[in-house]
Amino acid sequence: MEPASRLDHNHELSIKDFPYIVRWRDDRxxxxxxxxxxxxMLSIEPAVVVKRVVQSEGLTPEPKAxxxxxxxxxxTTNIERYxxxxxxxTLVCPNEAIEPEYNPRHKFNFHKNKGGHPYxxxxxRNDPMPSTLDRLRFTRISMLTDPAxxxxxxxxxxxxxxxxxxxxxxxxxxxxxGKLEVDKTSGKFIPPVREIYPVMIGSMxxxxxxxxxxxxxxxxxTYLNEVEGMPxxxxxxxGGMPHRLLKSRFLKYFIPQIASGYFGWDEIVRxxxxxxxxxxxxxxxxxxxxxxxxxxxxxxxxVLKLISEIRGVPxxxxxxSPPTHQTQYxxxxxxxxxxxxxxxxxxxxxxxxxxxxxxxxxxxVLNNLVRNPYAAGLSIDGEDGGTGAAYNVSMDTxxxxxxxxxxxxxxxxVAQGKQNELPLIASGGIGKKGNLAANAAALFMLGASAxxxxxxxxxxxxxxxxxxxxxxxxxxxGKCPRGITTQDPKLYRRLDPDVVAxxxxxxxxxxxxxxxxxxxxxxxxxxxPIGMSDGIGTDDHAIAERLHIxxxx
Amino acid sequence: xxxxxxxxSNEYFSPIENIAALExxxxxxxxxxxxxxxKTLGGEFEELKDHPILSGICxxxxxxxxxxxxxxxxxxxxxxxxxxxxxxKGIVPRDYYFAxxxxxxxxxxxxxxxEKEDLLLKTRLALxxxxxxxxxxxxxxxxxxxxxxxxxxxxxxxxxxxGLEKSPLKAKIILAQGRQNTNYAIxxxxxxxxxxxxxxxxxxxxxTAFVPIxxxxxxxxxxxxxxxxxxxxxxxxxxHYTCKKLGYPLTYYKDVITPLKQSEIDKRTDSxxxxxxxxxxxxxxxxxxxxxxxxxxxxxxxxxxDAKKLRPGAVGGVKGxxxxxxxxxxxxSVVPARDKSQDIFPMKFDMVIIxxxxxxxxxxxxxxx
Ligand code: SF4
Ligand code: SF4
Numbered sequence: 038m039e040p041a042s043r044l045d046h047n048h049e050l051s052i053k054d055f056p057y058i059v060r061w062r063d064d065r066x067x068x069x070x071x072x073x074x075x076x077x078m079l080s081i082e083p084a085v086v087v088k089r090v091v092q093s094e095g096l097t098p099e100p101k102a103x104x105x106x107x108x109x110x111x112x113t114t115n116i117e118r119y120x121x122x123x124x125x126x127t128l129v130c131p132n133e134a135i136e137p138e139y140n141p142r143h144k145f146n147f148h149k150n151k152g153g154h155p156y157x158x159x160x161x162r163n164d165p166m167p168s169t170l171d172r173l174r175f176t177r178i179s180m181l182t183d184p185a186x187x188x189x190x191x192x193x194x195x196x197x198x199x200x201x202x203x204x205x206x207x208x209x210x211x212x213x214x215g216k217l218e219v220d221k222t223s224g225k226f227i228p229p230v231r232e233i234y235p236v237m238i239g240s241m242x243x244x245x246x247x248x249x250x251x252x253x254x255x256x257x258x259t260y261l262n263e264v265e266g267m268p269x270x271x272x273x274x275x276g277g278m279p280h281r282l283l284k285s286r287f288l289k290y291f292i293p294q295i296a297s298g299y300f301g302w303d304e305i306v307r308x309x310x311x312x313x314x315x316x317x318x319x320x321x322x323x324x325x326x327x328x329x330x331x332x333x334x335x336x337x338x339x340v341l342k343l344i345s346e347i348r349g350v351p352x353x354x355x356x357x358s359p360p361t362h363q364t365q366y367x368x369x370x371x372x373x374x375x376x377x378x379x380x381x382x383x384x385x386x387x388x389x390x391x392x393x394x395x396x397x398x399x400x401x402v403l404n405n406l407v408r409n410p411y412a413a414g415l416s417i418d419g420e421d422g423g424t425g426a427a428y429n430v431s432m433d434t435x436x437x438x439x440x441x442x443x444x445x446x447x448x449x450x451v452a453q454g455k456q457n458e459l460p461l462i463a464s465g466g467i468g469k470k471g472n473l474a475a476n477a478a479a480l481f482m483l484g485a486s487a488x489x490x491x492x493x494x495x496x497x498x499x500x501x502x503x504x505x506x507x508x509x510x511x512x513x514x515g516k517c518p519r520g521i522t523t524q525d526p527k528l529y530r531r532l533d534p535d536v537v538a539x540x541x542x543x544x545x546x547x548x549x550x551x552x553x554x555x556x557x558x559x560x561x562x563x564x565x566p567i568g569m570s571d572g573i574g575t576d577d578h579a580i581a582e583r584l585h586i587x588x589x590x
Numbered sequence: 591x592x593x594x595x596x597x598x599s600n601e602y603f604s605p606i607e608n609i610a611a612l613e614x615x616x617x618x619x620x621x622x623x624x625x626x627x628x629k630t631l632g633g634e635f636e637e638l639k640d641h642p643i644l645s646g647i648c649x650x651x652x653x654x655x656x657x658x659x660x661x662x663x664x665x666x667x668x669x670x671x672x673x674x675x676x677x678x679k680g681i682v683p684r685d686y687y688f689a690x691x692x693x694x695x696x697x698x699x700x701x702x703x704x705e706k707e708d709l710l711l712k713t714r715l716a717l718x719x720x721x722x723x724x725x726x727x728x729x730x731x732x733x734x735x736x737x738x739x740x741x742x743x744x745x746x747x748x749x750x751x752x753g754l755e756k757s758p759l760k761a762k763i764i765l766a767q768g769r770q771n772t773n774y775a776i777x778x779x780x781x782x783x784x785x786x787x788x789x790x791x792x793x794x795x796x797x798t799a800f801v802p803i804x805x806x807x808x809x810x811x812x813x814x815x816x817x818x819x820x821x822x823x824x825x826x827x828x829x830h831y832t833c834k835k836l837g838y839p840l841t842y843y844k845d846v847i848t849p850l851k852q853s854e855i856d857k858r859t860d861s862x863x864x865x866x867x868x869x870x871x872x873x874x875x876x877x878x879x880x881x882x883x884x885x886x887x888x889x890x891x892x893x894x895x896d897a898k899k900l901r902p903g904a905v906g907g908v909k910g911x912x913x914x915x916x917x918x919x920x921x922x923s924v925v926p927a928r929d930k931s932q933d934i935f936p937m938k939f940d941m942v943i944i945x946x947x948x949x950x951x952x953x954x955x956x957x958x959x
């Protein structure tokens with residue numbers, strides 16, 4: 038009889054408390070050790086156990102208990118090393134002997150706060166339910182009165198504008214001999230406007246992303262621009278960009294981001310005189326959908342040589358960005374001055390727009406921007422947006438869904454007659470269920486001029502394991518098993534930037550076809566159907582009412 | 591798909607000619623309605639050119655309300671025209687079809703045209719609102735030298751109903767549409783042609799970009815941009831917005847509704863402006879198949895097509911008289927003695943423009959600007 042203290046294991050967790058239970062099959066395992074070697078969390082380990090079997094060898098039953106020692110793969114119950122369900126073990130197992138299984142009755146959130154540290158992670162809101170966007174359908178099909186277009190044959194123009202657009206009434210045009218001409222003497226400032234593909238790659242920094250991932254994305258969009266003629270643009274995220282890129286002609290496909298830590302901007306400003314192209318735009322980050330009110334954080338173990346060079350900081354230190362731009366206080370000052378100084382830095386040739394997290398107060402920011410002639414747009418990141426590192430509580434409970442946020446802002450612009458003047462960029466959960474084209478098209482019809490994707494492209498182009506059942510999501514730890522969000526060369530060398538680039542191109546080409554497949558039957562091909570709200574419907578009465586679209590059942 | 595028949599001439603002619611043309615294109619409309627807009631009027635209106643004409647329909651009660659309202663504003667009735675209707679099977683007659691010619695209120699007599707136009711527009715909208723709920727007053731236009739007639743039914747039967755054959759009613763420009771009722775309930779406000787402050791238009795096709803265009807127009811802060819019982823009304827208002835509000839030359843209407851690709855814009859001499867317009871007026875870009883026939887205040891008539899799917903449309907005639915029709919048979923009916931080889935079938939870049947007085951036809955090509 039063992040003492041009671043040994044039997045109850047009272048302060049230990051049971052495997053049943055964990056979100057993923059590793060199913061290991063003794064009969065298939067050949068003990069090669071690949072899974073334990075590759076596990077990013079060290080959740081599984083080789084173990085030596087004693088087994089007892091009852092055997093009988095003769096013609097008549099003569100049962101005998103035999104004890105023997107054997108090896109197995111064991112899952113730990115140490116919460117610091119919890120299995121994240123990534124499935125990397127499954128990926129490397131030659132015999133299909135191991136697989137994590139989701140445990141819906143887990144108690145992970147009760148326990149993941151050792152040392153008083155709340156749970157932090159990467160990824161997006163853990164809500165596997167379909168979002169509002171996934172509940173919208175395209176219900177206006179042109180039939181007899183307007184025979185549908187042919188997505189394969191007709192010419193489609195899937196483009197949008199990024200930049201402040203002057204209303205026609207304010208354009209400095211004059212009539213000369215029956216033709217209109219730009220009045221060069223008027224001195225009127227015509228803000229820069231870029232024509233871009235309406236699905237952008239959103240801000241993910243070098244630092245949050247591995248060098249191979251960032252390079253892959255950058256190569257992919259460059260190829261799309263230069264070879265496929267698709268003007269897809271990408272935002273750098275906070276933390277600067279490689280020098281080589283800053284001084285290259287490819288800079289025009291990128292949107293450098295300035296955030297509250299101003300990381301990387303010393304280097305960008307120093308590179309200014311050497312730039313041979315203007316960047317596509319500048320994004321000023323005020324907030325992020327995944328963690329409203331929180332600044333960025335790049336953990337010390339991610340700050341290696343390349344990052345320290347680009348950001349202009351020492352290696353191996355935590356790089357927190359404050360939640361707000363600390364040098365400025367009011368919205369007027371913060372937004373107006375930053376927009377103006379950024380515009381001035383590039384001689385007012387580059388559109389500058391702020392990005393905020395989805396919020397009920399988005400309209401206040403919007404109205405401030407409407408009155409600022411230099412504001413080039415407003416990017417709103419909804420609660421389903423992803424991040425490299427944040428508190429779980431921020432990610433799961435803070436923020437505003439993008440659909441009604443965009444719709445309200447669009448209606449606000451319409452009420453002022455300025456719906457074409459200040460483009461709205463929507464992001465946060467687009468393609469969450471894999472329906473990239475449908476989600477993007479729905480947002481255009483709700484009033485967005487463009488949308489921005491992040492998590493989706495990581496999943497589609499680099500096979501990111503993360504999902505809304507909290508699979509993987511250790512992007513903050515620098516242990517990314519796919520090599521996407523890590524600065525550890527052992528890990529990021531797993532990711533081939535050429536393959537990422539190829540996938541980016543494939544994703545965009547198929548997205549383009551899918552968008553046409555949506556627009557063609559709706560009879561839309563000449564302009565992006567921004568605000569075409571009669572095109573969408575939903576089977577949810579409350580959503581229909583809230584978004585002012587039709588209810589269908 | 592509706593059928594359209596427009597005629598412009600240097601001599602007065604009867605709307606019967608338009609109706610006869612519509613009759614030749616009968617397969618294309620289902621007799622669900624007809625609209626006529628007459629510009630540069632002859633007959634009894636010839637002497638009244640400077641006086642605004644209120645065209646519409648009202649009930650007995652409605653007429654009372656209307657008179658009271660007009661009196662209150664100080665408009666003095668100068669002449670009242672009403673068609674001599676006769677019963678025709680299938681047409682439900684309404685109480686009173688009218689075209690009433692007024693004198694401006696005294697205080698407005700010497701005001702500039704702009705102010706008079708605003709007064710006329712506001713008055714029309716107020717009357718529309720007064721009679722909207724009970725349909726006691728329906729007003730189509732209130733403008734000098736413009737007369738509008740609309741009713742539900744087959745064009746030929748309506749012609750008989752309104753007694754147009756014997757009527758001296760004549761004009762130099764007439765737009766007529768035979769309606770194919772499709773997705774909207776029959777409502778006379780949804781019936782083409784549409785008219786606003788000197789600009790008239792009619793369209794056949796479907797405008798799939800209707801909702802954003804409507805939102806854009808309605809948010810311009812101009813009281814006349816409302817109604818939109820038909821998705822085609824926006825074509826008329828875009829024309830008004832482009833030429834009157836923005837003051838652009840007519841051909842830019844084409845650039846607004848069907849902007850060119852950047853590579854095409856680059857080849858235009860006014861490329862800088864064309865690009866700015868494309869960006870600033872993006873919400874007015876139309877979509878879907880559409881053929882637009884319209885006139886402007888000076889009596890210029892034109893036809894344009896959408897940028898892709900194109901609806902049928904033909905322009906032809908002789909110096910002094912041209913037809914702008916959905917189909918060639920309509921031209922045969924109106925100007926049989928023309929040189930058919932000169933007929934024009936506008937394609938996606940073309941704007942066929944007929945100068946006032948039907949003097950000559952030009953085809954403006956958008957690519958060349
Ligand atoms: S699923 Fe991932 S974390 Fe879990 S045991 Fe396998 S490799 Fe380790
Ligand atoms: S695969 Fe990498 S990027 Fe994706 S969730 Fe896991 S750690 Fe994050």
